[in-house]
Amino acid sequence: MSHTLNLTINGTAQEVTLDDPRVTLLDLLRERLHLTGTKKGCDRGQCGACTVLVNGRRMNACLALALSHDGAEITTIEGLAQGGELHPVQAAFIEHDGMQCGYCTPGQIMSAVGLIAEAQAGADPERIREGMSGNICRCAAYAGITAAVLQATETLTEEAERA
Amino acid sequence: MKPFDYIRPERLGQALSEGAKPGSAYLAGGTNLLDLMKTGAARPERLVDITRLPGLDRWEWGKDGGLRIGAMVRNSDAAHDPDIAAAFPAMAEALLSGASGQLRNAATMGGNVMQQTRCHFFADPFSPCNRRAPGAGCAAQGSDRRGFAVLGGSDACIATHPSDLCVALAALDAVVEIAGPEGLRETPLTDFHLLPGTGPEGHTRLAPGELIIALRLPAAAAGFRHHARYLKLRDRTSFAFALVSATALLRIEDGVIAEARLALGGVAPKPWRATAAEALLQGARPDADSFARAAEAALQGAAGHDAKITLAKRLAARALTQAARGTPARVPALPGSVHSGETAHV
Ligand SMILES: Cc1cc2nc3c(=O)[nH]c(=O)nc-3n(C[C@H](O)[C@H](O)[C@H](O)COP(=O)(O)OP(=O)(O)OC[C@H]3O[C@@H](n4cnc5c(N)ncnc54)[C@H](O)[C@@H]3O)c2cc1C
Ligand code: SF4
Ligand code: FES
Numbered sequence: 286m287s288h289t290l291n292l293t294i295n296g297t298a299q300e301v302t303l304d305d306p307r308v309t310l311l312d313l314l315r316e317r318l319h320l321t322g323t324k325k326g327c328d329r330g331q332c333g334a335c336t337v338l339v340n341g342r343r344m345n346a347c348l349a350l351a352l353s354h355d356g357a358e359i360t361t362i363e364g365l366a367q368g369g370e371l372h373p374v375q376a377a378f379i380e381h382d383g384m385q386c387g388y389c390t391p392g393q394i395m396s397a398v399g400l401i402a403e404a405q406a407g408a409d410p411e412r413i414r415e416g417m418s419g420n421i422c423r424c425a426a427y428a429g430i431t432a433a434v435l436q437a438t439e440t441l442t443e444e445a446e447r448a
Numbered sequence: 449m450k451p452f453d454y455i456r457p458e459r460l461g462q463a464l465s466e467g468a469k470p471g472s473a474y475l476a477g478g479t480n481l482l483d484l485m486k487t488g489a490a491r492p493e494r495l496v497d498i499t500r501l502p503g504l505d506r507w508e509w510g511k512d513g514g515l516r517i518g519a520m521v522r523n524s525d526a527a528h529d530p531d532i533a534a535a536f537p538a539m540a541e542a543l544l545s546g547a548s549g550q551l552r553n554a555a556t557m558g559g560n561v562m563q564q565t566r567c568h569f570f571a572d573p574f575s576p577c578n579r580r581a582p583g584a585g586c587a588a589q590g591s592d593r594r595g596f597a598v599l600g601g602s603d604a605c606i607a608t609h610p611s612d613l614c615v616a617l618a619a620l621d622a623v624v625e626i627a628g629p630e631g632l633r634e635t636p637l638t639d640f641h642l643l644p645g646t647g648p649e650g651h652t653r654l655a656p657g658e659l660i661i662a663l664r665l666p667a668a669a670a671g672f673r674h675h676a677r678y679l680k681l682r683d684r685t686s687f688a689f690a691l692v693s694a695t696a697l698l699r700i701e702d703g704v705i706a707e708a709r710l711a712l713g714g715v716a717p718k719p720w721r722a723t724a725a726e727a728l729l730q731g732a733r734p735d736a737d738s739f740a741r742a743a744e745a746a747l748q749g750a751a752g753h754d755a756k757i758t759l760a761k762r763l764a765a766r767a768l769t770q771a772a773r774g775t776p777a778r779v780p781a782l783p784g785s786v787h788s789g790e791t792a793h794v
C-alpha cells in the first residue's frame with residue numbers, strides 16, 4: 286500500500302508518495318528529494334550529522350519516520366540562506382573556522398540554529414557546549430564551533446532587538 | 449528493517465484496538481523503536497503511530513499542586529518549563545542529563561519510560577539474549593560487568609534500565625496512568641518495571657495493547673524542591689548513558705532530615721528505589737556520616753563489579769550531600785555532572 290504525505294520543505298509545499306513506510310525523514314530528503322546537504326553519519330541518533338528543523342525544532346532525521354511527520358515544516362541546510370545571503374550561523378561558522386572536513390557541518394549549523402531558538406544557553410560557552418553535545422565532530426573543530434555559536438547568538442539577539 | 453504496516457489513529461479507542469492486534473507496536477518519538485528496528489532487534493508487523501492522539505501532548509496542574517504530564521509531552525518541553533523545573537528540579541535535571549538536545553525534542557515521556565535496555569547484545573540479533581529471544585541464553589553473563597546490573601539481576605538477564613527520567617520519577621513517587629481494552633488503570637512507577645527473574649522478556653507491567661497515557665507527580669513530591677539533585681556518572685560529561693546515577697531528595701526541618709528519597713540508575717534492571725537508605729536517613733542529621741551510612745545501605749547485597757559498586761556508593765553520598773546544600777537556582781550548565789562548570793576552556 287502506498288502512502289501520501291504533505292511536507293513543506295524549505296518553504297515549498299510538496300506532496301510525496303511513498304511505496305514503503307520504512308523511509309526515514311533522512312532517506313526521504315537525501316535519496317528521494319536529492320537534498321544531500323543533510324548528512325548520514327551513524328543512522329542511529331548518535332552523531333547529529335542528520336540534524337534538521339521540524340516545525341522549528343532540531344531533530345535527528347535518521348530516527349524520524351517520514352510518515353509520522355506528515356504535515357510538518359522541514360528546514361534543511363539548503364533552506365537557511367535567504368536571497369543569496371548566508372544565515373548568521375553559517376557566516377559565523379566560516380568566520381570562526383567551525384569546521385575542518387565539513388562532514389558534520391550541516392548538522393552542526395542546523396543544531397546551532399535550533400539551540401539558539403530554544404533560548405536556553407544564552408551566551409554561556411559551557412551551556413553552548415552542553416547544548417551542542419548531540420553533534421559529534423570527528424575533526425574536533427569544537428573550539429571554532431563554540432565561538433561561532435556564541436557570535437551567532439549575539440548577532441541574532443541584536444537582530445531580534447532591532448526588529 | 450522488516451516491512452510493516454503503518455496506521456495513524458486519531459482517537460484513543462482506535463489506537464487501543466489497533467494496538468491490541470498481534471505484532472503491533474506503538475510509535476511515539478521513534479528514537480528507541482526505530483533504532484531497534486534498524487538493527488533487527490525489534491520486528492513489529494504494524495506500527496501504530498500515537499503522535500496524533502488528542503490531549504496526550506500537554507500537562508496540567510492539579511489544584512493541590514500535583515502535576516499530570518501527558519505521555520506525548522516531549523522530554524525537552526517538560527524539562528524547560530520553568531514551573532515544572534521549579535516544583536520538580538531533580539526531574540528537570542535528569543531529563544536534561546539524558547541524550548542530546550535533538551533527541552530530547554523528539555523523545556516523549558511515555559517512550560522514555562518504555563525504552564529498552566541498552567545492552568548491546570540485546571540490540572544485536574545475532575547474540576543470544578533471553579530478553580529478545582526467550583530461552584536463547586544471555587551473552588552478557590561472563591562478560592565485563594561494568595555496564596550491567598549489580599543489583600536485581602538474575603542468571604537470565606543482567607541488563608540495566610537506561611532511563612534517567614525514571615530514576616527521578618521513582619524517587620518522586622510518580623504514578624503511571626494506563627489505558628487498555630478494559631478501561632483505565634494506574635500503577636506506581638516503582639512497580640511498573642519488572643526484575644528479570646527467569647523471564648526477562650517482559651520488562652514492564654504493560655499488557656499487549658495497553659498504552660501509557662500520562663505520568664502523575666503527587667503534590668507531596670514538590671515538597672522536596674529545595675533539596676533535590678540528580679547526579680550521573682558517565683564515560684563523557686554529556687550525551688552518554690549513565691554508568692551510575694542517583695536522585696537525592698531531602699526535606700530538612702530544624703537541621704534534621706524529616707524525609708529522604710534516594711533512587712539509583714544504571715545499577716539495576718529497573719529504576720532502583722533505595723528504601724532502606726531512606727529509612728536510615730529519616731530523623732538523622734544531614735551530614736557526611738549519615739550520607740555514607742545511607743549509601744552503604746543502598747548498595748547492600750550488590751555484586752558483580754566492585755569498582756562500580758564503590759562508584760555507586762560514592763555517587764549516592766555525593767548526591768545526598770549536594771541535595772542537602774540546596775537545589776541550584778537553575779539546572780546547572782552541565783546537568784547531572786559532578787563537575788560544576790570548572791572544565792578547561794578549549
Ligand atoms: C543516541 C541516544 C542516546 C540516548 N541517551 C539517553 C540518556 O542518556 N538517557 C536516557 O534516559 N535516554 C537516552 N536515550 C533514550 C531516549 O530517551 C529514548 O529513546 C526516548 O525517551 C524514547 O522515547 P520515544 O518517544 O522516542 O519512544 P519510541 O522510540 O517511539 O518508543 C519506545 C518504546 O516505547 C513504546 N511506547 C512509546 N510510547 C508509549 C506509550 N505512550 N505507551 C506505551 N508504549 C509506548 C514503543 O512501542 C517502543 O517500544 C538515548 C537515545 C539515543 C538514540
Ligand atoms: S543481559 Fe539481558 S538484555 Fe543483555 S544479553 Fe543478557 S538477557 Fe539479553
Ligand atoms: S545520522 Fe542521525 S544522528 Fe547520526
Ligand code: FES
Pocket residue numbers: 383384385386387388389390421422423424425426
Ligand atoms: S569538520 Fe570534520 S567531522 Fe566535523
